[in-house]
Amino acid sequence: MWLWYSWQSAAVVNDEGDVLDVEINDARFSVHGAKERLQMIAEGHLPPEAVVLKERFPEAKPTAHGSAELPEFDIPQPTASQLQVADEAALLLAKEGVAVSAADPDRRLEHLLRASEELRTLHLTMEARLIEWVGLFLPSARFERNRTQVAGKLSSVDSLSAFASMLDVEDAYEQPSDSEWKSLHDWATMVSNQGRQLDRLEHAIRVAAQAHLPSTSALVGPLLAARLCVEAHGRSRLARLPSGTVQVLGAEKAFFSHLRSGTAPPKHGHIFMHPWISRSPRWVRGKIARMLASKISIAARIDAFEGTPLSQDDVDEVEAKVEAIRKEFSKPPRR
Amino acid sequence: MAKHRRIRPVSETVLLEGRNVWTVNANPGIAVRGESLRKFRGVEHRRWDPNRSKLGAGLLRTRNDPSLLLPDAGSTILYLGAGHGTTISHLHDHLCGAKNRFGGRLVAVDLAPRCLRDLTYLAEHRQGLVPVLGDARKFDAWGVLIPSRVDWLFQDVAQAGQVEIFLSAVRRFLSKDGIGLLSLKAASERHTEGGDEDIFAEAIAQLSSEVELLEHINLTGFEDQHALFVIRRR
Ligand SMILES: C[S@@+](CC[C@H](N)C(=O)[O-])C[C@H]1O[C@@H](n2cnc3c(N)ncnc32)[C@H](O)[C@@H]1O
Numbered sequence: 001m002w003l004w005y006s007w008q009s010a011a012v013v014n015d016e017g018d019v020l021d022v023e024i025n026d027a028r029f030s031v032h033g034a035k036e037r038l039q040m041i042a043e044g045h046l047p048p049e050a051v052v053l054k055e056r057f058p059e060a061k062p063t064a065h066g067s068a069e070l071p072e073f074d075i076p077q078p079t080a081s082q083l084q085v086a087d088e089a090a091l092l093l094a095k096e097g098v099a100v101s102a103a104d105p106d107r108r109l110e111h112l113l114r115a116s117e118e119l120r121t122l123h124l125t126m127e128a129r130l131i132e133w134v135g136l137f138l139p140s141a142r143f144e145r146n147r148t149q150v151a152g153k154l155s156s157v158d159s160l161s162a163f164a165s166m167l168d169v170e171d172a173y174e175q176p177s178d179s180e181w182k183s184l185h186d187w188a189t190m191v192s193n194q195g196r197q198l199d200r201l202e203h204a205i206r207v208a209a210q211a212h213l214p215s216t217s218a219l220v221g222p223l224l225a226a227r228l229c230v231e232a233h234g235r236s237r238l239a240r241l242p243s244g245t246v247q248v249l250g251a252e253k254a255f256f257s258h259l260r261s262g263t264a265p266p267k268h269g270h271i272f273m274h275p276w277i278s279r280s281p282r283w284v285r286g287k288i289a290r291m292l293a294s295k296i297s298i299a300a301r302i303d304a305f306e307g308t309p310l311s312q313d314d315v316d317e318v319e320a321k322v323e324a325i326r327k328e329f330s331k332p333p334r335r
Numbered sequence: 336m337a338k339h340r341r342i343r344p345v346s347e348t349v350l351l352e353g354r355n356v357w358t359v360n361a362n363p364g365i366a367v368r369g370e371s372l373r374k375f376r377g378v379e380h381r382r383w384d385p386n387r388s389k390l391g392a393g394l395l396r397t398r399n400d401p402s403l404l405l406p407d408a409g410s411t412i413l414y415l416g417a418g419h420g421t422t423i424s425h426l427h428d429h430l431c432g433a434k435n436r437f438g439g440r441l442v443a444v445d446l447a448p449r450c451l452r453d454l455t456y457l458a459e460h461r462q463g464l465v466p467v468l469g470d471a472r473k474f475d476a477w478g479v480l481i482p483s484r485v486d487w488l489f490q491d492v493a494q495a496g497q498v499e500i501f502l503s504a505v506r507r508f509l510s511k512d513g514i515g516l517l518s519l520k521a522a523s524e525r526h527t528e529g530g531d532e533d534i535f536a537e538a539i540a541q542l543s544s545e546v547e548l549l550e551h552i553n554l555t556g557f558e559d560q561h562a563l564f565v566i567r568r569r
Binding site: 094 | 448452455458465466467469476478480506507
């Protein structure tokens with residue numbers, strides 16, 4: 001026996017499709033009222049009409065409209081005005097859902113991270129051009145050791161000669177034209193602003209990651225935590241990944257090529273950025289990566305379930321393990 | 336030059352003109368995604384880009400009467416995997432028309448909030464479009480919006496298990512003799528061995544065991560690795 005229900009009516013039906021009892025609410029719903037009903041159904045609750053029938057037929061199995069299990073029967077239809085109100089309510093619900101998703105920390109973190117990656121790529125390209133460009137006019141200037149300061153300094157002066165004397169190098173033999181200098185100066189200003197914007201983005205990522213992923217951030221730093229989360233398509237997905245996958249997150253290309261054509265599997269993806277791995281001798285990196293990935297999985301689960309974050313002691317313990325591995329395998333394996 | 340290409344009406348609001356499909360714009364003056372607008376006999380039409388819509392491509396590719404791929408104007412239909420609403424907008428032109436003069440109802444489900452942002456905006460200007468933020472597999476959550484079975488159902492979710500999702504939607508929501516269209520993306524199925532052809536063959540077998548397969552439309556050229564299956568519920 002079935003207890004069929006929709007958002008404004010319910011019926012008790014036997015396996016043959018006979019309707020034993022029915023509760024139909026043909027009231028005029030407000031859009032708000034209909035929206036509450038639709039929400040109720042979506043969350044798996046019974047509407048009041050079904051609750052009434054459930055008391056009369058406790059053995060009937062509550063089954064939402066549309067279930068494939070239900071027998072064919074004459075389904076009570078909403079009135080035309082109810083149908084119209086339900087459609088308006090559905091639109092309202094959809095809009096609410098969109099608005100709620102705007103607050104989704106996973107998606108905000110993703111935008112921050114992608115924005116910073118895109119800006120960094122652009123910044124490096126533009127900075128390289130700037131240095132070549134200035135170097136053309138001031139061949140005796142050397143920027144290798146202070147590349148990052150060139151943009152700021154150049155944008156703070158109002159002529160190339162001023163820049164030359166600031167650097168204490170010979171002035172240009174051939175001066176740029178007025179508009180050429182202005183273009184160069186604009187370029188430098190942009191590069192210098194990008195540097196500041198990158199800092200701000202990075203700060204925002206840290207703050208967001210520390211709030212959204214406190215344990216993973218404590219363990220591997222907020223920037224790496226953010227990167228892993230975005231790569232996994234969100235915090236709850238990161239928490240569900242097997243640690244073997246966490247270990248190669250960010251090395252997708254190599255990983256799929258391994259699956260497809262049997263090339264060597266990647267040993268580590270983003271987590272390789274972490275100094276515990278990148279500053280270890282190459283023969284222990286795989287071991288440390290494996291251990292660290294399993295700890296990240298644990299941290300990510302704590303984050304996803306919003307449990308008590310890892311303490312500094314917990315993190316120190318992991319670091320001690322890294323040290324132990326390094327010590328145990330301090331010599332390269334013999335071939 | 337074929338300045339005057341042959342014009343074939345598919346419905347009151349859809350027409351084929353050479354290799355182009357056009358629909359009468361239900362929201363005059365507004366292009367949904369930058370498509371061209373053009374007047375035929377004084378009525379503004381929007382170009383239905385077959386490279387952006389698998390149904391649009393299907394209308395051009397089908398070996399049968401293209402009108403068989405479209406629902407009846409003024410009916411209620413269910414669309415799973417609505418995306419940003421490209422196909423939906425043309426279906427709406429056909430099904431509902433301006434101010435929903437045909438009285439159609441188009442329930443459009445998608446799981447991605449980003450898509451719903453576009454769909455809800457579209458719905459503001461297109462009466463009869465009912466966007467739903469939901470999972471095509473979680474029928475219990477939104478199925479109450481389809482109080483009686485529909486005669487036309489479309490699915491384009493591009494995710495693993497597409498055929499199974501489609502068949503269960505057909506069982507629940509498609510009327511007897513109703514038409515269902517499944518856009519199948521081979522790359523969404525998790526097969527490591529065997530090519531697209533195997534995936535399509537498997538889909539055909541799965542579909543044929545339960546419904547009548549009317550046509551398998553290969554969309555290569557418009558959308559590679561995609562096929563459109565047209566079925567009728569027995
Ligand atoms: C290829 S797009 C659809 C394009 C659209 N049919 C068109 O022609 O304009 C696939 C859509 O399916 C959605 N999708 C994927 N899995 C889904 C699911 N389980 N339920 C609902 N929508 C889903 C995705 O969010 C995406 O927008």
